[in-house]
Amino acid sequence: xxxxxxxxxxxxxxxxxxxxxxxxxxxxxxxxxxxxxxxxxxxxxxxxxxxxxxxxxxxxxxxxxxxxxxxxxxxxxxxxxxxxxxxxxxxxxxxxxxxxxxxxxxxxxxxxxxxxxxxxxxxxxxxxxxxxxxxxxxxxxxxxxxxxxxxxxxxxxxxxxxxxxxxxxxxxxxxxxxxxxxxxxxxxxxxxxxxxxxxxxxxxxxxxxxxxxxxxxxxxxxxxxxxxxxxxxxxxxxxxxxxxxxxxxxxxxxxxxxxxxxxxxxxxxxxxxxxxxxxxxxxxxxxxxxxxxxxxxxxxxxxxxxxxxxxxxxxxxxxxxxxxxxxxxxxxxxxxxxxxxxxxxxxxxxxxxxxxxxxxxxxxxxxxxxxxxxxxxxxxxxxxxxxxxxxxxxxxxxxxxxxxxxxxxxxxxxxxxxxxxxxxxxxxxxxxxxxxxxxxxxxxxxxxxxxxxxxxxxxxxxxxxxxxxxxxxxxxxxxxxxxxxxxxxxxxxxxxxxxxxxxxxxxxxxxxxxxxxxxxxxxxxxxxxxxxxxxxxxxxxxxxxxxxxxxxxxxxxxxxxxxxxxxxxxxxxxxxxxxxxxxxxxxxxxxxxxxxxxxx
Numbered sequence: 001x002x003x004x005x006x007x008x009x010x011x012x013x014x015x016x017x018x019x020x021x022x023x024x025x026x027x028x029x030x031x032x033x034x035x036x037x038x039x040x041x042x043x044x045x046x047x048x049x050x051x052x053x054x055x056x057x058x059x060x061x062x063x064x065x066x067x068x069x070x071x072x073x074x075x076x077x078x079x080x081x082x083x084x085x086x087x088x089x090x091x092x093x094x095x096x097x098x099x100x101x102x103x104x105x106x107x108x109x110x111x112x113x114x115x116x117x118x119x120x121x122x123x124x125x126x127x128x129x130x131x132x133x134x135x136x137x138x139x140x141x142x143x144x145x146x147x148x149x150x151x152x153x154x155x156x157x158x159x160x161x162x163x164x165x166x167x168x169x170x171x172x173x174x175x176x177x178x179x180x181x182x183x184x185x186x187x188x189x190x191x192x193x194x195x196x197x198x199x200x201x202x203x204x205x206x207x208x209x210x211x212x213x214x215x216x217x218x219x220x221x222x223x224x225x226x227x228x229x230x231x232x233x234x235x236x237x238x239x240x241x242x243x244x245x246x247x248x249x250x251x252x253x254x255x256x257x258x259x260x261x262x263x264x265x266x267x268x269x270x271x272x273x274x275x276x277x278x279x280x281x282x283x284x285x286x287x288x289x290x291x292x293x294x295x296x297x298x299x300x301x302x303x304x305x306x307x308x309x310x311x312x313x314x315x316x317x318x319x320x321x322x323x324x325x326x327x328x329x330x331x332x333x334x335x336x337x338x339x340x341x342x343x344x345x346x347x348x349x350x351x352x353x354x355x356x357x358x359x360x361x362x363x364x365x366x367x368x369x370x371x372x373x374x375x376x377x378x379x380x381x382x383x384x385x386x387x388x389x390x391x392x393x394x395x396x397x398x399x400x401x402x403x404x405x406x407x408x409x410x411x412x413x414x415x416x417x418x419x420x421x422x423x424x425x426x427x428x429x430x431x432x433x434x435x436x437x438x439x440x441x442x443x444x445x446x447x448x449x450x451x452x453x454x455x456x457x458x459x460x461x462x463x464x465x466x467x468x469x470x471x472x473x474x475x476x477x478x479x480x481x482x483x484x485x486x487x488x489x490x491x492x493x494x495x496x497x498x499x500x501x502x503x504x505x506x507x508x509x510x511x512x513x514x515x516x517x518x519x520x521x522x523x524x525x526x527x528x529x530x531x532x533x534x535x536x537x538x539x540x541x542x543x544x545x546x547x548x549x550x551x552x553x554x555x556x557x558x559x560x561x562x563x564x565x566x567x568x569x570x571x572x573x574x575x576x577x578x579x580x581x582x583x584x585x586x587x588x589x590x591x592x593x594x595x596x597x598x599x600x
Contacts, residue, residue, distance in 0.1 A: 007184065009148040010039030010176035013103060013169070015184040016152045018046045020191075022073050024065070024453060025103075026050045026058035030078020032105030032118065035176025037076070050453075050482055052446075053474035055082055059089025059166075060443050061450035062100035064410060067228065068430050068454035072159060074101040079173070080118025083128055088440045090166050091135035095437030096251070097224060099164040101155060102136070104128060108173040109143050128170055137165040145178035153185040161196045163319040164228075200316065200335035205343045207331055208286070208314050212344075213357045215284035217364050218244045221267065224251035224436065225289015225317060227429040231338035232256065235288070238341055241348065243358035244286075245368055247275040249296040251436040252289070254426035264368065267305055268295050270418050270577035273375035273593045277578060278368050280307045280597040284330075286314045288337045292326040293437075299582035300326060303596040310599050316340050375578075378593050379423075386546060389493070389570040392416070394546045396423040399463060399489065402550035404557070407459040408433065408451045412444030414465030415498040416491035418575045441468035446475050448486045459557040461487045466516070466526050467496050476536035479562035487556040488533075488564045489549075493571035494524035501574040506586040533564035544568035 007015065013036065017025065025047060029037055040049045052058045058075040065073050077083040083104040093100060106126045107116045113125035120127040129139035138158050140151040151169060159167040200208075212218055226235055232255050239246050239262050246256050247267040256263045264275040279285060280303055290296070298304035312330035315323045316337055323332040333340065348354050382393030390398075396419040403409060405427055411417045411434040426432040433451065435443040448462035469490050479486055500514035518525040533540035539559055543552050549567055556563035576592030 006179035006182055008035070008039070008177050009142070009145050009171060009180045010036045011042065012148050012180045012184050013152050013171070014039040014043050014047065016156070016187070017074055017101075018043060019184060019187050020156060021071070022047060023071070024048050024050055025074045025076055026052060026061045026450075027076030028052055028055050028058060028078070028082060030080075030082045030105060032079035032082070032107065032173050033076050033103070033176070035173065036103060036105065036171070039176070050478070052478050054472060055085035056089045056440075056442060057446040057449075057472055057475060057478065059086055059093065059100070059102070060446035061453070063089060063093045063096075063098050063443070064433055064447035064450035065454045066098050066100060067433050068408060068451050070228070070230075072099045072101065074103055076103045076105070078105045079107055079128070080120075084131060087132050087135050090132055090168070092435050092438040092440050092443060093166040094135050094137070096435060097164050097228070098166070099159040100166050101159060102166060102168045104168055104170045105176070106141070106170050106172045110174065126172065129168065132168050136168050139168040139170055141170040142175055143172060145175055145180040148175065148180040149185050153187075153190045156187070157191050157194065160191070161194055196318070197336040197339045198318070198334070199339045199343055200333040204331060204333045205340070205347050208333070209344060209347045209351065211284050211312060211314060211331065212242060212244070212286065213351070213354065216360070217282050218242070218284045218286065218361070219264070219279050219282040220244050220246045221249065221279060221285055221287045221290055222246060222252035222255045223249045223288065223290035225337045226252055226255040229289060229337050231288070231341055232429050234338055234341035234345065236260070238344060241345070241358070242354065243361045243365065245278055245365065247279050249290050249293075249436075250421050250434065251291075253421055254429045254431050257427050258425040259427070266421055267579070268577065269298055269579040269581040269589070270422055270575045271305070271579050272422070273378065273578040274368055274371040275578070276305055277371045277594055277597070279305055282311050284312045284314065286316070288316050288340070290315075290317070291322055295581065297326065298579040299588070301580060301582065301588065303598060304579045304591065307597055307599055375593065387570065388544050388546075389568040390544065390546045390549060392419045392569055392573055393423060393575070395491070395549060395567065395569050396420050398546055398549040399553060400424040402553040403461065404459055407431065407461060407557075408455060410434075410444045410448040410451050410460065410462045412462065412464035412468040413439045413441045414468060414491065414496070415493070415501065415571075415574065416463055416465055416569070418498070420463060422575050422577065441465070442472040445469055445472040445488070448488065449475060449479060449484050452484050452486045459487070461489060461553065461557070463489045463491055465497075466490055466492045466494065466529070469529065470527070473532060476533055476538050476562065476564070480537045483561070485559070485561045485563070487553065489553065490529045490564065490566050491569050492526060492529065492566055493569045494526055495571045497571040498574075500571070502583065505589065506583050529566040530564060538562040538564055540564040540566065542566040542568070
């Protein structure tokens with residue numbers, strides 16, 4: 001406690017986190033944040049501190065914790081290189097609209113602009129905020145103790161309102177110990193009563209219903225705004241009420257149970273035939289919380305993922321900047337997608353004979369069923385491939401089969417990610433979690449720890465590439481230290497295989513810096529990941545047969561302790577689909593099934 005019964009800056013920040021019911025903080029110590037750690041020590045009965053071995057791990061854990069629970073948490077890092085390791089995970093959260101509070105230590109205010117140890121001072125004093133402004137919603141930097149109460153409450157509000165995202169609270173060393181206030185701001189007064197679930201313009205809602213009822217070939221396209229906006233139940237109600245099929249961007253997979261007959265699956269460069277074929281022929285496309293990035297949109301080439309226009313696009317998003325960014329809209333509505341869907345359902349209640357619209361779509365749904373049969377026949381051989389190393393499609397299939405219905409699969413970034421989003425069948429919005437915007441390797445390696453802390457009674461499995469795992473192998477020690485029973489499946493293909501595929505496809509096979517090889521024999525090389533894990537106290541096995549992969553995953557889950565599976569996966573096959581992708585100047589890939597759609 002600071003003088004005169006005042007809370008110091010560190011105590012006030014920690015007390016505010018406790019009042020916001022934050023259960024964990026994730027971070028790494030440094031001389032710049034020992035005052036904050038001391039405040040955490042005082043409140044260790046109220047908030048648990050998880051110490052990691054790399055700062056990015058803390059950010060990825062906070063990111064995935066939110067995706068599972070909807071509860072933002074916080075991270076802590078020190079000045080200089082400690083906080084400089086945060087931009088990767090901040091950017092990942094920012095571009096996937098995930099909030100967490102990053103408390104970063106800085107040099108003492110008395111040392112500003114003196115080039116103190118680890119000060120970023122060449123352009124501006126204590127200038128860490130400039131490092132991360134492009135990668136977070138906002139940076140707050142209180143330079144007096146009395147500024148901390150306003151900074152913490154405004155930082156939290158900024159983080160969770162509107163389009164959510166991470167916020168940085170950059171605190172000089174001395175401010176953690178300087179008197180700040182006698183009382184912490186009360187969240188129930190400042191933030192708890194703020195709702196950002198804005199509805200759409202009522203005239204726009206009526207127009208959207210008119211367009212949907214009149215459409216002959218409507219499709220709903222869902223993104224992350226549906227999954228993490230709590231809109232999955234309302235989506236299902238609307239789709240079934242009007243008989244409208246639902247396609248998903250990579251970010252939206254899981255918003256609807258993949259077993260539902262209206263679920264088309266992934267629309268993207270490597271998306272399913274039924275999804276791409278339906279969305280590119282749609283006369284009305286209702287897009288909910290979608291960015292229309294290059295992967296989803298087949299690099300914006302018309303006739304592969306979308307044909308807008310003549311398709312009439314209804315684009316709904318809480319961030320108006322995303323509306324009309326890449327496609328013209330017939331109707332653009334700024335709204336929270338859950339609120340909008342409830343408005344649509346309420347408007348339908350006022351209409352007569354809406355069942356007729358669903359009945360009129362039988363021919364459209366029958367055509368889509370035909371596309372699905374073609375896709376199923378196209379991919380069928382990969383599900384029974386018995387080759388070793390394990391065929392990647394078979395690997396994705398075996399992983400999917402082995403996971404219990406309540407499991408959380410956290411995918412890292414790499415070629416395996418493309419296979420998983422194509423061939424896994426999530427049942428609920430948090431069944432398959434991945435990084436879809438910034439795409440940093442290591443997200444799934446570390447994020448699975450956050451998932452397991454968020455859902456201790458659910459199996460949590462990370463599927464991560466060999467390259468990504470090597471970047472953040474320190475997670476093994478953290479899992480042991482805190483007894484976090486996560487399971488890692490290392491997709492071991494001895495390469496940065498997704499990039500090697502680009503070299504082979506676009507650069508006539510001129511491969512460099514994408515293979516892992518023994519310098520003497522030229523044979524594929526990697527560390528023995530199972531042995532690495534065992535050296536850290538983690539149980540581990542190696543698998544090179546498809547039939548053994550599912551058994552290994554089930555054994556790892558049943559062990560209820562940290563567990564690693566080193567899976568030998570073939571690297572020569574790349575996931576194909578009904579869309580395309582362009583590397584400007586190098587060419588456009590060809591669809592593996594179907595052809596470009598040209599409206600008559």
